[in-house]
Amino acid sequence: MLTELTLRNNPSLIEAFTGIPADVFWAKVAEMAAKLPEYEDARHSREGRQRAIGAGRKFAHPLAQRVVAISSYLRLHVPQAVIGLMFEISQYDISRDLRRLLPLIQDVLPCPDLWEIEKEEPGSLMPLTFEQLTDAHALVDATEQRVSRPGKDNETRKQFFSGKKKAFTIKTQLVTDGEHHIVAITTAVPGAVHDKKLSDKACTLERLPDGCEVEADKGYQGMAEQVSLVTVVNPETGKVQEVPRITVRIPFKKPKGKDLTKEERAFNHQVGAFRVRVEHCIGWAKNWAILANRFRCDHSIYTSVMRTICGLVNAQTQRWQAARASANCA
Template sequence: MLTYSKLAKRPSIFRSFTGLEVSEFDYLYEKVESGYEEHERERLSRRHRKRAVGGGGKFKLNLRDRLLMLLVYYRLYITFTLTGFLFDLDQSNVCRDMRYLEPLVGRCIPIPKKVHKLTRRLKTMEEVEQFFPGFRAFIDATEQEIPRPKDRAKRKSHYSGKKRRHTVKTQLTVNSKGLIIHRTNHARGRRHDYDIFKRNRPTLPEGVRPGVDLGYDGIQNDFPEMKPMIPFKRRGRGRGSRGVKGKDLTPAQKRFNKRLSKARVVVEHTISRLKKFNIFGQEFRNRLGHYDLMTDIVSGLVNFRIMGRELLT
């Protein structure tokens, strides 16, 4: 049976299984434990519950091992059957235990919604620069494959021509440290990145410029007040015609593109960190109604590791 006491003795395996260092897990557990009693009281006294508070089955695992099980599932994305085998539980109890714990974990980590709300309260330029070094933010969207929908309309709306798969999209906004400032709800894979941005764009402090790729072409005309940084591209009347190239970029434009690409790589690194949690990196097998909560928790764990260096010192 897999337990915290066994796994904590193997720090490298612990990190591979959970995505956190043992010290980071301990810090997170303290926060979860402090809010657990109130969380359970709210859950057990909810409306339409038929059993009295205190009735019903008890949890077989202690809180520390349930938190460990949740992180192992998110990191490795194994089946409920295998998770139950590792933690000596029935697969239905695995699902139940994690569903009860997820909202509390989401409240204990810096999910993007909390960070975005914090950035909107920044008042002085010093506070803004501390949160956004260089007064820059970077925006990009990522896709995750889903099983082929049974409904014909959903098959069409979720089909991504780029990935040649049925997918859902999420747009992320990060600062130059890789901290996730904003996250959109998932969108259908058919939708264009820029369309997602126009429907749900982040609110950035005054003076902070967003850096985007050419998938957001048009942002400079539609949102000039944001002063976006977007790569230059070849443009000309012959662009797209066979054998005809657009006008070459100037050396200054090429240097700008290179600097922007070098700065924007931070958002690609953040997406890579997210996808190391296999629940976000592999085909999403769960219900899409659960997708945004999952993305919140994974994003919050990535933020927790970035901010945790300050919290643990």
């Protein structure tokens, strides 16, 4: 069995099991331990809870051991029973902690904003700020993951069948800046939802700050036409004119029976060379095997899992960017 003492005495095990350097991991566990009493009070007093505060079976393992077990499950995605054997925790406790500890883990990570789908009024949307978009660029893309065949009727299955992947999937949209920081994700939707439709449902354009530049792939055709106009005064001529609130750059699609012009190919290359950074972020998130293989857990926790891993990716990005900046200053 891997106890907390064993893990503290073998730092390499922490990084091997969780993908997080040992010193960073233990620092985050200390932050979680400080937040745990307040977090548990809020969880026990939440609206709709039926059990009395303090009721229910107690966890028999220390917080650190529970966190490393959940982190290992996210990273390795082996059966929960195997993780339980490694840390002498029951499979039931692993399953319970996936719901109970992920919000606490998110509290100590630089997690992206969560955009609810069709649950927020347009006037209540919290837009991103230029402070969140380091270079005033917003890169938009969606990623989908295979899931087991859902439901028992064809209507339910059609909702999850992705024509692109030819499989049952679940989909999430990510928004990053040009510096590889994941700044927002949407709640997960069935895989049959088109990327552009998901963007519209999430009110992506409405959530972006004035003056930013948006890059997306060819699946987002028509996004530029949806941008609202703002009235500005030309400082040189004094003329009042209407201009798009934000700039949207989408690659040109090849017309049927025709070729793209040289200028259009050059534009596509320019957009693709910059937009690939959101693909990098998606690829890094899939270093956590739970997002790379078939998702075996309940769909209701998918968004929480995705947000947690995006927070881990952001923390990883911040570490290597800080190391690079430090090396450049040396």
